[in-house]
Amino acid sequence: MPKMSKLFDQNNMFFAIMGVLFDLIILNVLTLLCCIPIVTAGAAFTAMHSVLWRMVRHEETYVARQFFESFKRNFRQSLLPWLGLLLAAVVLAVDGMLAWSMASMRGPLVACVAFAGLVVIAIAQYFFPLLSRYEDPTPVHLRNAAKLALGFFPRTLCMLVILVGFAVLYMQFFVYMIPLLLLMGVTLPQYCCAWIYNWIFRRIDGEIDTGGRTIPQS
Incomplete structure (x- = not known):
């Protein structure tokens, strides 16, 4: 009997993992649906990170409610930065195609475009979590995102490896990955990244020291 009770215990590791996966599926579907009107994708990514942050911090999570609360709250502020990032992506895509067509200089040009793309992704990877959690003007968020991307470069590199790895x-x-893309294609890699940037923000907020030890709050 004790073993059976452990098996069906809600704190059981199996149930904990299944709970996380279920939340990631719901969050992924909500994020994809809210990205369909392209202009709302910035707010969708911000809302996604708001929920992911709560998940990795083991805070009480109500995925749909917290997603739409953050979506509504940050829609206006996320709009212009998102359109700027979208424009940068389009420009880089065009530059990449032009660079690929220039056989004589293909290698160096493609490398430059790829590097610029990674810089944009790195800044975006910090910007949306910052926007989801802190109340600051957009220029401050962008400046802080750039500082964090450079100041915590090893962790930034880890996140880029995760994102590029999943993208590849x-x-x-692609054909075999369509079910995963629809269920957790966005939230799974970002959930992995959330564990990385959560440490950074806990350091900034004074919750832990450089060794990762919790600092007692007075």
Whole structure:
């Protein structure tokens, strides 16, 4: 009997993992739906990070309610930065195609475009979590995102490796990956990244020291 009670205990590791996966699926569907009107994607990403942050901090999470609360609250502030990032992505895509067509200088030009793309992704990877959690003007968020991307470069690099790795996997096996893309294609890699940037923000907020030890709050 004790073993059976442990099996169906809500704190059981199996149930904990299944709970996280279920939340990621709901969050992924909400994020994709709210990205369909392209102009709302910035607010959707901000709302997604708001929920992911709560998940990795083991805070009480109500995915749909907290997602739409953040979406509504940050829609206006996220709009212009998102359109700017979207424009940068379009420009880089065009530059990438032009660079690829220039056979003589293809290697260096493609490398430059790829580097610029990674810089944009790195800044965006910090900007949306900052916007979801802190109340500051947009220029301050963008400046802080750039500082964090450079100041915590090893962790930034880890997040870029995760994102690029998932992107390559999706492109390489796209047909087979469609179910995963629809269920957790966005939230799974971002959930992995949330564990990385959560440490950074806990350091900034004075919750932990450089060794990762919790600092007692007075």
